[in-house]
Amino acid sequence: MPTRRAETSQESRRLLVEAAATAFADRGYRQTTVAEVAELAGISRGSIPWHFGNKEGLLLAVVEHAFELVSRNTAEPRLPGPEGLRDLTDQSAAFVRQPITKLMISLLADAMDEDSPVHDRYVExxxxxxxxxxxxxxxxxxxxxxxxxxTPDDVGVVVLGASMGIHQQWRLAPDRVDLDRAFDSLQRILLAAVQSRA
Incomplete structure (x- = not known):
């Protein structure tokens, strides 16, 4: 059984990861200080080096948390045909609404740098x-x-690119981009493409 101290430590870690995710999404990784994360979490800033070593370690923990959330959504095999396509695009539309997606897009610029601590994780x-x-x-x-x-791999590249692009446009101008309509259009375009070759 976990001790009370261990439970408190786990809770502190969770709060720091959640606070960092929010701060990094809103302000960016480079612009956010560990003091701001600690204040947002309501925890002493000394807890960050204790749990994560440094700011980079905190970033890696945040990205790992995001990766786990995405992995849960991609674990199930896809259904074939139109039913599977509807499920796929509905899932994409739901995912881009999650706060963690905003964070992932915010950190993408950092991940582009091959020396970034999150580069390899983003590739995966x-x-x-x-x-x-x-x-x-x-x-x-x-x-x-x-x-x-x-090829199926080509479809993966194109659909992921389209989903990320739709998300970015919606975040920039939510009053001008209808998220549901955009993913419905993507679904119709893909379905028309695959049915035309039947």
Whole structure:
């Protein structure tokens, strides 16, 4: 059984990760100080080096938390055909509304740098998301087929890129971009493409 001290330590760690996720999403990693994270979490700033070593360690913990959330959504195999496509795009639309998605997009600029501590984790995250989408595209289904020369991996790249682009546009101008309409349009475009090759 965990001791009371261990439970308190785990709770402090959780609060710091959540506070850092919020701060990094709102202000960016480089602009956020550990003091601001500690204040937002309501915990002594000395707890950050105790739990994470330094600010970079905190960042890695935040990204790992985000990765775990995404991994849960990509663990299930995709259903084939139109039903699977609807599920896939509905899942994407729901995911981009989550606060953790804003954080992931906010940290993307840092992840672009090969020396970034989160670069490799982002590479793996995007690989898993593309594979999740490709798993739908590679399943045979009566009445559907990919356009000539297009592979399931190609579909993974395009759909992930479209989903990220829709999310960015919606975050920038939520009053001008209808998220549901955008993902419904993406679904219709994909379905038309695969059915045209049947």
């Amino acid at each position: 995250l995007h690989r898993a998301m593309r594979a999740h989408i490709a798993a739908w595209a590679e399943q045979p289904y009566d009445g559907c087929g990919l356009p000539e020369g297009v």
